[in-house]
Amino acid sequence: MAVRVQEDDFDISEEVAALTDGRADIGAVVTFTGLVRDLAGAEPISAMELEHYPGMTEKALSAIEKEARDRWPLQGVTIIHRYGLLKPADRVVLVAAASAHRQAAFEAAAFLMDYLKTRAPFWKKERTPDGGRWVDARCEDDAAAERWRKR
Amino acid sequence: MAVRVQEDDFDISEEVAALTDGRADIGAVVTFTGLVRDLAGAEPISAMELEHYPGMTEKALSAIEKEARDRWPLQGVTIIHRYGLLKPADRVVLVAAASAHRQAAFEAAAFLMDYLKTRAPFWKKERTPDGGRWVDARCEDDAAAERWRKR
């Protein structure tokens, strides 16, 4: 399955191999891996809780994958997003895009992340020394998604 | 070493782990993997010979890495390029860029590939049923590198 929502970690090489094994028409694979950082602004983070909307999450990610495949000639797409309790340095999200040429793979991977950030129903809560704090949505993410709007 | 020129294959997960292990200040890692395709235009390719200029290759790749680090706030950069005889579906090149945020990681990885394509002294010869053929440089690659020129 190209889209997975899971508590478990993932392995980048395995996911790339799943896209490329047994075929020789792929010239470029771009991956993005998102990780938990231990700082939010000035405050240290001891853990990150990731909540999501089961059912809608898979639908939203599949819709984002379809949109990417409609826009670029892709031989493969993978989106994996974890949920549950994560620690600093843990992997959170993987997207991978495979194409004959690098421009399509780069653009599609950036697009997948921009849309995922603004359309997939996940919410992060940071645990800090002061307690817990829900992460605010970032204007920059809306702007990043906006640049893919078709004119 | 951030830059490696080698005959051996590489493992994407290992290279990403080398960038991220033991630190929690990295939020984004983008990788690009280039692979040998089995078609060049209409002709099937049975193998690809990759020649390079030992000494100059490492210098050129290190200069490209330095340029990327000057332009973006990066916590890590990896460039691995293989040489020798490769087969279709073999991995040729890996670049990885690690940063706090995804935009820097995406842009730096794309920049590294665009500059590598136009500045690192590698030459590809495709083996086809008709014999061997040196790959021509592509105008698109010059244009892709040109977009990073500082204005």
Add this chain to the structure above:
Amino acid sequence: MKVLYFAWLRERIGAAQEDVDVGDSRTIAELVETLKGRDPRYAVAFEDMSAIRVALDQEQAELDAPLAGVGEVAFFPPVTGG
């Protein structure tokens, strides 16, 4: 109708999910008013609707979207995954 709450909305309302009699609410906005009149927790949670997103049957929707034929409504803050 099945109503879901996520993130700080879930925490403020004190429930992840409940079955709600939507009464004569025809739109999401009217449903929100109905809920706010039912308990102060809703009035607090739904105080600033500009900070709240809505999905009908797992598709994002606007506040004036009609509820007719809908089985599942979800309220949540702007998403922060990735």
Add this chain to the structure above:
Amino acid sequence: MKVLYFAWLRERIGAAQEDVDVGDSRTIAELVETLKGRDPRYAVAFEDMSAIRVALDQEQAELDAPLAGVGEVAFFPPVTGG
């Protein structure tokens, strides 16, 4: 001076590397003319200089770059790695 050839230049000239007496060549362009006068293989290989790139001591250089103080000259086609 150490002169290196890569890819199809190496194949046409029939050598990857040679020691060349540059004579009174002061620039790369003059060295190319010297080589072309030495053997027809060079005349063929260097026929279209717009298709050839040059490095002096492993740094890319232009055809009019001076040879003074240079230890290693390399001739090659536009690069095609990645």
